[in-house]
Structures are given as structure tokens and as C-alpha cells.
Amino acid sequence: MDQHRCVECGGNLSLSEAKQGKKRCGPCICQRRIAFLLADEYMSNAFSKMWVRELFKRLGTFLQKHQIRVEARVRVLSKAAILFQEADRSFRWPGEMNEEWLEGMIEKLGRHFAASFFRAFLLEEHLMAEESGDEKALKALQAKIEHIPQAYRRLIEMFFHERIALRERQIKQNAKRPLAVRTIVSDFEVLSRVVRWLGAQMPDLTGWDMVQEEHIHAFLLTLTPKNRELVRKDLQMFFRLARKRRVMTHVPIMDSPAKELPQTVEPLKVEEQKVLAHLIRASLYSSPEECLLSALCFYHGLSSSQICRIKTNHVDVERGVILVEQRPPVYLLAEDFLLLEQFLRKRKELPYAKSRNHLFISNNYKLDDEPLGKGYVRQKVLAFAGHTPQRLRITCFITLCARYGPQYLVEAFGLSLTQASRYGNIQEFLLEEEVKQQREEFAELSRQLGQREKQHAPRSHGKKEEVKHGDTVSEAQEP
Numbered sequence: 001m002d003q004h005r006c007v008e009c010g011g012n013l014s015l016s017e018a019k020q021g022k023k024r025c026g027p028c029i030c031q032r033r034i035a036f037l038l039a040d041e042y043m044s045n046a047f048s049k050m051w052v053r054e055l056f057k058r059l060g061t062f063l064q065k066h067q068i069r070v071e072a073r074v075r076v077l078s079k080a081a082i083l084f085q086e087a088d089r090s091f092r093w094p095g096e097m098n099e100e101w102l103e104g105m106i107e108k109l110g111r112h113f114a115a116s117f118f119r120a121f122l123l124e125e126h127l128m129a130e131e132s133g134d135e136k137a138l139k140a141l142q143a144k145i146e147h148i149p150q151a152y153r154r155l156i157e158m159f160f161h162e163r164i165a166l167r168e169r170q171i172k173q174n175a176k177r178p179l180a181v182r183t184i185v186s187d188f189e190v191l192s193r194v195v196r197w198l199g200a201q202m203p204d205l206t207g208w209d210m211v212q213e214e215h216i217h218a219f220l221l222t223l224t225p226k227n228r229e230l231v232r233k234d235l236q237m238f239f240r241l242a243r244k245r246r247v248m249t250h251v252p253i254m255d256s257p258a259k260e261l262p263q264t265v266e267p268l269k270v271e272e273q274k275v276l277a278h279l280i281r282a283s284l285y286s287s288p289e290e291c292l293l294s295a296l297c298f299y300h301g302l303s304s305s306q307i308c309r310i311k312t313n314h315v316d317v318e319r320g321v322i323l324v325e326q327r328p329p330v331y332l333l334a335e336d337f338l339l340l341e342q343f344l345r346k347r348k349e350l351p352y353a354k355s356r357n358h359l360f361i362s363n364n365y366k367l368d369d370e371p372l373g374k375g376y377v378r379q380k381v382l383a384f385a386g387h388t389p390q391r392l393r394i395t396c397f398i399t400l401c402a403r404y405g406p407q408y409l410v411e412a413f414g415l416s417l418t419q420a421s422r423y424g425n426i427q428e429f430l431l432e433e434e435v436k437q438q439r440e441e442f443a444e445l446s447r448q449l450g451q452r453e454k455q456h457a458p459r460s461h462g463k464k465e466e467v468k469h470g471d472t473v474s475e476a477q478e479p
Contacts, residue, residue, distance in 0.1 A: 030070035267395040288342035290384035297392035304374035327414030
């Protein structure tokens with residue numbers, strides 16, 4: 001058995017390592033390679049400038065501090081050595097390295113470079129500027145537009161330049177809700193799907209100017225009824241811009257009012273709501289994370305993305321609120337305090353709890369303090385409650401809307417009027433409220449009239465008695 005153990009750490013060798021006659025395991029070999037790359041002798045021979053040596057040494061310290069696996073550290077250091085050797089020959093100081101050159105070198109070194117770790121190091125050293133998620137999405141969108149066939153590309157480019165300009169104009173004017181980048185990306189997905197369908201079903205078409213109404217209607221019939229209405233509105237806006245810019249002479253889709261379609265996700269029934277509420281109370285100590293996630297969806301109407309972005313400093317226990325981005329705060333109930341207390345106790349046991357700022361974290365290591373994905377919340381809630389977070393959220397909104405009206409969702413949850421109208425008709429609610437108010441006023445009026453009749457009834461009865469008694473006395477006085 002000794003011949004199948006590593007001579008350095010004493011661990012078991014893998015079957016392939018034993019067959020190859022190796023005496024050291026993979027991690028130990030990587031550790032020896034890392035020590036060789038970071039040795040002063042190697043760096044003196046590889047780099048002639050002192051700032052390059054210091055930068056390479058700090059890269060090794062950065063990877064070790066963030067507990068990157070030794071296999072990935074070897075790969076990053078080996079590839080980075082090639083990049084820094086080129087920088088040593090090309091630049092006199094680090095300030096001369098620009099982002100374009102660094103991006104070109106990272107792309108040249110290939111996909112096995114583990115570039116995410118190296119980019120994080122360059123950001124820490126202020127050699128690269130951090131891009132926001134919107135900038136990354138827009139760059140990816142520009143790259144996707146380049147793959148659109150030439151016959152359809154020009155109009156799509158015009159459309160998205162118009163949409164991006166509209167977003168920038170709204171931001172400049174301090175709009176409360178400027179056009180979101182994800183909306184622009186969603187519009188592109190719609191147009192890209194149309195182009196793919198036209199290329200497959202109508203190969204004889206040479207561009208947008210040959211597209212007719214029958215083609216668009218045939219494409220819309222391939223979609224689900226609910227998605228069809230959304231796509232139809234997007235295409236209507238797209239073709240109107242095309243006619244305005246004189247790329248097309250017609251709009252191959254008729255503008256008609258949107259249809260109200262039945263809900264695809266039904267809310268929970270009253271009995272199901274009672275079962276879920278009992279399950280949350282019963283599992284308070286055994287599954288605190290799942291209970292808290294379900295409660296935030298079921299009682300407070302939070303979406304999965306909103307839950308993932310909650311940070312620990314957003315929780316104000318003294319005031320009893322949780323601050324949530326782009327909506328009013330969540331006011332905690334008495335049961336929520338117990339859920340939060342049990343969850344925080346469990347969170348302290350996680351290995352990376354002290355270094356993470358977000359409230360919900362996992363056991364997996366992440367280089368950056370990024371929020372968890374929506375799939376994490378969906379998986380936890382679905383396994384615990386048997387329903388998706390979307391269905392719990394819809395149940396919350398429909399129940400409250402039926403009792404307090406759509407305007408309550410706007411003020412309490414930060415929904416727009418368009419979103420609130422999906423859970424209840426504001427005109428019907430106002431009509432019901434008016435009828436209810438008139439019924440209450442009529443009942444109050446009836447009650448007041450009844451009291452008046454009761455008050456007048458004894459007086460009139462007393463007068464009749466008095467007259468009758470007087471008549472009797474007068475008759476008695478007669479001779």
C-alpha cells in the first residue's frame with residue numbers, strides 16, 4: 001500500500017497516478033510548481049523589471065489569499081508569466097498597459113487561462129476598470145447583433161441604437177424607472193427569433209421590406225397565447241420605427257388593443273394557504289432557511305432576485321424592517337423575527353459567513369461577493385413548500401388585491417399600475433367600493449329613520465291616551 005501513497009503528504013494516489021508510477025499526488029506536484037514559479041531565482045530570470053516581479057508576486061499572494069485551488073493557481077501563474085514577460089518587453093511601467101492590450105492578451109492565452117481570477121486581480125491592482133452588469137450585457141448584445149444575417153441586421157442596429165439612446169435620455173432626465181437593459185436584451189431575443197423563423201420558413205425573403213402581414217401572423221401562431229401578445233406589441237413598435245426611418249413602406253402588423261388572457265399560474269387555494277402557513281410554523285427550527293425564503297415570498301411578495309440581493313446591513317432589527325431594492329421596505333411580523341433569528345444562527349456555521357455581505361449564501365466559494373442565482377431560491381422553496389416562489393408571490397398579490405385593491409399593491413409593494421392591474425381590475429374594485437359605500441350609507445340612513453320612528457311612536461301613543469282619558473272625565477261630569 002505504501003507505493004500507492006504520496007511521499008510528501010501521505011495521501012492516496014489516484015489509479016492513473018499509480019499506473020504512471022508517480023510518487024507524488026496532483027496537489028503536491030502543483031504546490032512544487034507554484035513554489036518554483038514564485039521563487040526569486042525564476043522571477044529574476046523571467047522578468048528584467050522590478051515592477052513586473054512585484055506584480056507577479058502579488059498575483060501569487062492574491063490567489064492564495066482567496067483560497068483558489070492549487071490546480072487553478074498553477075494554470076493562472078503559468079499563463080500570467082507569459083503575459084508579464086510580454087509586458088516586461090513592451091512597457092517601462094505598469095501605467096502604460098491599457099485595457100485593450102490586456103484584453104487582447106487574455107484572449108490570446110486561451111480559455112484555459114481561468115481569466116476570471118486574473119481579471120479580479122487586475123481590478124484590485126487598478127489596472128482595469130470594473131464594468132457594470134449593464135455594460136457587459138450591452139457589449140454581449142453588440143456581439144450578438146453581428147451574427148444576424150446582413151439582410152436583417154441594419155434595421156435591428158437602428159432599433160437598438162434608438163432604444164439605448166432613449167435609455168440614456170431617461171437617465172439624464174433623472175427618470176424614476178429608465179428603460180432597463182434587460183428589456184432591451186429581451187427585445188433583441190424577440191427580433192432574433194423572428195429572423196431565425198423567417199430564414200427557416202421563408203428563405204425567399206431578402207429583407208424586412210418583403211415581410212408581409214401573413215408572415216408575421218404565421219410566426220405569432222407558433223407562440224403561446226400569453227407570450228403572443230407581448231411579442232406582438234414589440235413587433236408593432238419595431239415596424240413603426242422602420243416606417244418612420246423609411247426602411248419599410250408599411251407596417252406588416254395591425255395595431256389592436258391587447259387582449260386579457262387567463263392566468264397561467266393559478267394562486268393557492270385557501271386550504272393550501274393554511275397548509276403552507278402551518279408548515280412554516282412547524283418547520284421553524286428544523287429548516288429555518290427554507291421557512292424564511294418561503295415566508296418572504298408568501299407573506300411579503302418578494303421575488304427571487306430581490307431575495308438574493310438582500311444584504312446583512314439591509315436588515316434593521318430595531319425598526320423591524322428589511323430594506324429591498326426598488327420597492328418599499330419589508331415590515332417584519334412576529335413570526336418573521338423567530339425565522340430570522342434561527343436562520344442567522346445557522347448562517348454563522350457556514351465557512352464563508354464572515355466574508356460575505358449578502359444575507360443568503362451557500363457553501364460554495366466565490367471570488368467576488370456576488371449574490372446567489374434565482375435558481376437557488378427556486379430549488380429551496382420548491383423542495384420545501386411544493387410550490388414555486390412565483391406562485392407564492394402571485395398568491396400574496398391576488399389575495400391582498402382582492403381585499404384592498406390594486407392601488408394597495410402600488411403603495412405597499414412598489415408595483416406599477418400596469419403590474420398591479422394584472423392581479424385585479426382597478427375599475428371593478430372602485431365600482432365595488434362605491435357600491436359598498438352606498439350600501440353602508442343606506443344602512444346608516446335606515447338605522448337613523450328607524451330610531452326616529454321609535455322616538456315618535458311613544459309620544460303619539462301618549463296623546464291618544466290623554467284624549468281618551470279627557471273624554472271619559474267630561475262624560476263623567478255630565479249630569
